[in-house]
Amino acid sequence: MTVTSAQKHDNFWPATFEERGAVVPFTTPVLAFSRVRTQEERGLELLVPGLAGGRDTYVIPWRSLPAVFVMTVHDRLLREQIETLPASTPSEIRGAALDVESTGLAGRASAEAARQAAGGDESEKLLTNFFLVTEAVRQLSGGKLQIGPADLTHEAGRSRIKAILSRVAALFKLTADDFYARLERWAVAVAPIGVPGLNYTCRLRQLIADIADYADDLETWADRDLSEATDSARVCVQIAEETAGSARTIATGVDRYAADMRGTLNDWRASLERVEALMAKLTWMLDGWRPIVTLWRATDPGNREQAQDAVGEMLRLMPIMPRREVGSRARRTWGDLSQSLQRTRIKAHEDWLSGKVDIELVLRLERFKAMGHERARR
Amino acid sequence: MKERDDELTLIEKRLSKLPPSKFREIVGVLEESRPDFGSAGAVEALMSKMRPRLVRMKLARKLTLQRLFCRPFEELLVNDPEPKGVGTRITRRSIEPCWKLVVDRGDAKKLQRLVTNLRLCSNEETRKVERVGRQLWSYAAGVLRGTLRVRGGLPDEIVAGMSERAYRDILFIADYLQIADVLQELKRKLGRRPLRKATAEHIDAVVTALEAVNAVNREYQHVVIDVLLAWLKYPSDIVGIVDRIAAEAKAEIDEESLALAGEALVEDVEEKLRSVTGLAARSGGERADLVRGLRGCVSDVIGAHGAFQSRASTTAMRRLERIRGKVASLVAEHVLKEADIRVLTAVPRPPERSEAADMSDVLPMVALEALPDPTRVQAAEDQAIALRLCAKYAEELGLGPEFFDSVESLGRAIEDRARWAAVRLDMASMPAERREAAVAHFYVAIRVLELVAGSDRADNLRRQLMGRFAPPAAPAA
Known part of the structure; x- marks a missing residue:
């Protein structure tokens, strides 16, 4: 395989999330879980870790992908879709990936799961929106006024909601419509984690919990396995624990705005900007974790060989926190982890790196895709 | 005896639900109550039920x-x-x-x-x-x-x-x-x-x-x-x-x-073949297990064949040849035969010449107005995957030409059918719902073509069809 005009990074530790790139759920085995990023001068490019079975990350120009790799049709369409996106952020990539998956080009199960995941995203927005409305009414009326889902089911109820919203909106010199539009915008921004008290675990909040569980499970496994994979597993555990901890901190920061709705709505522009920035950071931080968690869940820990292979693969995929995205104290921890990652990286399963479209590996990746969405729906 | 078995099953279920610490405690108590040598019936029976979880938990048991x-x-x-x-x-x-x-x-x-x-x-x-x-x-x-x-x-x-x-x-x-x-x-x-x-x-x-x-x-x-x-x-x-x-x-x-080493190996392949043959006799529409079993057999035969290359064990080679012949006939019967019917069932069909002229172009187009039947799509995908998986070993099984012909003719048929339907559909004037359904049919054709004949060919078809529908239009559930 020739990698035309590709660059090679040794000990790749990116400075920013944008430099790290967003994971693209390709189904071509050699490209699986690689990352896309936008470079000002060069445009889109793909970062492929461990392409030649080594420790390096290869950077391949986006446009030369079809010339370099035999890609699945799913991936060719996804590549074209990503080219048309306004930005290559995890949220944009997710949207494009769900669209392409729902065509069935990655199999029926994956299409079904993608459609359900898209439905799940919509439900998150609706439920978060409704919760924010009810919470705003409750908090801003000092608990005197309340609205419930039943009010939406009849005309009198809807009129009542309108009247209540008008009263609450007046506190901020807004019309009911403008007030509602703000809450709707807020809901769209935070829907992936939802809000505390919501009787539904939204996608990213679930993922944070899953990463913490993953760290626990893997640590238990590492305690019993005494092969060279043990060290690798411990590095994965540490990275997962650090990530889950940082993600929880950000989520708590986002939740605070919902706890103080008066303050948030009084300083609306700045608050929304901060909430959106926190959510963007959280989305970037958690990008790439769902496939890792899914991969480990699909592994039988009792099957030592399979589990050791999985650890090798997970190590290749570990999302390391970029240098400038962490505080000075955490930078040392992440610097050490980044170095450990390079030191302990073990050879991934050679089938992944053969450069051929091996149908069995493609089918496996398609199964992962479907499973990943299923977990996300819980 | 049956009552005791029922009780044990009940206990097993309850044991599997216990938290790990409690489970460990019970194992300890049972281990202590075991005699040093000789077996205690009830304790032994209970331990046998606990063994799967013991293995999973890798508990350090009393020696x-x-x-x-x-x-x-x-x-x-x-x-x-x-x-x-x-x-x-x-x-x-x-x-x-x-x-x-x-x-x-x-x-x-x-x-x-x-x-x-x-x-x-x-x-x-x-x-x-x-x-x-x-x-x-x-x-x-x-x-x-x-x-x-x-x-x-x-x-x-x-x-x-x-x-x-x-x-x-x-x-x-x-x-x-x-x-x-x-x-x-x-x-x-x-x-x-x-x-x-x-x-x-x-x-x-x-x-x-x-x-x-x-x-x-x-x-x-x-x-x-x-x-x-x-x-x-x-x-x-x-x-x-x-x-x-x-x-x-x-x-x-x-x-x-x-x-002994050689015989053990040949016996193992023969045993696997027996189980696959049994599976073939039982399997109705479900082919995944059968194909998996067949692939296992083929790769074992190839591995064993390679191992025997430098040996003068004519008996072992003869037995291997016999196994290979049997595997080849199973693949021909269960993967190659009627592959076209199973795969093409999910792709729009052009009319036969004998069909009434006024109806000939209408019926297949009507079929495209509804979303693809998931069962048919799944069956077609399964068959295409089976074909692709076994194609890897076709040469070794002496079925190279048959597989090549089957893949070629299937690939052509899928392309022809999809192109035929595409030129007859006026996508621009279709209501959104019907367009989505038609697009979904085209994606099925592309997917099945990819599984049968590879990504390059399937992508060519996609590009040809692209002009007729705006990608990617997600079909409704």
């Missing part, structure tokens, strides 16, 4: 004399009452009668002394435990040999109630224990299971083991082969390994052992 007795051959133990597969395996059910024989026929005082010695060792004192083990294995080997030597086999009162399998296993265990310490050393040198590739050090270790075994009795060489088979990730490697040993230390390995 009993019986468990120490099994240690040398623990890698050969399987749950299957009639073990199949390559090399000798011992069913766990045979442990009880074998241990009972040692206890009943052995010197109780001697065994009690060993129990006491074992109690004095902690789990961490591996060397001390191993020392007690060596005494036990050598003593038990003597007891079993003494018992088995009685006029051509076991006395009637012992054989009564014992299965033939248990009898065979006891004979094997008796052989095994004669050379247990040699095998323990060999296992240490082979390292963790499974062994992916035998290095020069591994071969040296096997030669050393064979030298030691030959000093005891050359007939026990088969046990070394069995241990190796249990260690290897790819059992077909055994043939190459014994050949290397024969080249390096010809005096240490007998012709029977060389033949």
Whole structure:
């Protein structure tokens, strides 16, 4: 395989999330879980870790992908879709990936799961929106006024909601419509984690919990396995624990705005900007974790060989926190982890790196895709 | 008896729900209530139900004399009452009668002394435990040999109630224990299971083991082969390994052992083929298991074939050829035959010439107005995947031309059908719902073409169809 005009990074530790790139759920085995990023001068490019079975990350120009790799049709369409996106952020990539998956080009199960995941995203927005409305009414009326889902089911109820919203909106010199539009915008921004008290675990909040569980499970496994994979597993555990901890901190920061709705709505522009920035950071931080968690869940820990292979693969995929995205104290921890990652990286399963479209590996990746969405729906 | 089984199943269910700490506690209590040697029926039955979770949790269990007795051959133990597969395996059910024989026929005082010695060792004192083990294995080997030597086999009162399998296993265990310490050393040198590739050090270790075994009795060489088979990730490697040993230390390995390795391998493939043949006879529309089984057989035959290349074992080669022929006919019957019908059922069909002219173009187009039938799509995908998976081995099976023709004609048929439908559909004037349904049909055609004939060809078709629909229009659920 020739990698035309590709660059090679040794000990790749990116400075920013944008430099790290967003994971693209390709189904071509050699490209699986690689990352896309936008470079000002060069445009889109793909970062492929461990392409030649080594420790390096290869950077391949986006446009030369079809010339370099035999890609699945799913991936060719996804590549074209990503080219048309306004930005290559995890949220944009997710949207494009769900669209392409729902065509069935990655199999029926994956299409079904993608459609359900898209439905799940919509439900998150609706439920978060409704919760924010009810919470705003409750908090801003000092608990005197309340609205419930039943009010939406009849005309009198809807009129009542309108009247209540008008009263609450007046506190901020807004019309009911403008007030509602703000809450709707807020809901769209935070829907992936939802809000505390919501009787539904939204996608990213679930993922944070899953990463913490993953760290626990893997640590238990590492305690019993005494092969060279043990060290690798411990590095994965540490990275997962650090990530889950940082993600929880950000989520708590986002939740605070919902706890103080008066303050948030009084300083609306700045608050929304901060909430959106926190959510963007959280989305970037958690990008790439769902496939890792899914991969480990699909592994039988009792099957030592399979589990050791999985650890090798997970190590290749570990999302390391970029240098400038962490505080000075955490930078040392992440610097050490980044170095450990390079030191302990073990050879991934050679089938992944053969450069051929091996149908069995493609089918496996398609199964992962479907499973990943299923977990996300819980 | 059935009532007891029901109760045990009920207890098993409850046990599986217990938190790990409670489960550990119960295991501890049961272990304590077990006698030092001999078995307690109810406790044993309960422990057998707990075994799957014990294995999963990898609990460090109390080391009993019986468990120490099994240690040398623990890698050969399987749950299957009639073990199949390559090399000798011992069913766990045979442990009880074998241990009972040692206890009943052995010197109780001697065994009690060993129990006491074992109690004095902690789990961490591996060397001390191993020392007690060596005494036990050598003593038990003597007891079993003494018992088995009685006029051509076991006395009637012992054989009564014992299965033939248990009898065979006891004979094997008796052989095994004669050379247990040699095998323990060999296992240490082979390292963790499974062994992916035998290095020069591994071969040296096997030669050393064979030298030691030959000093005891050359007939026990088969046990070394069995241990190796249990260690290897790819059992077909055994043939190459014994050949290397024969080249390096010809005096240490007998012709029977060389033949045994080959035969064990061929038997294993034959066994797998029998199970696949049974599956083929039973399988209706479900083909995934059958295809998986067939692929396993094919790759085993190829592996074994490669291993036998340098050997002059004409019998083994003949048997392999027979297996290959059988596998090829199963693939032809269950994967190739009617592949086109199964795959094309999910793709719009152009009209036959004989169909009424006024209806000929209408019916297939009407079919495109509804979303694709998920069952048909799944069946087509399954068949296409089966074809693609088996195509890898087509040449080795002597089915190269048939697979090539099938893939070619199927690929052409899918392309023709999709293009035919595309030119007849006026996508621009279609309502959104109908357009979505038509697009979904086209994506099915592209997907199935990709599975059958590869990504490049499927992507060409996608590009040709692209002009007619805006990508990617997600079909409704």
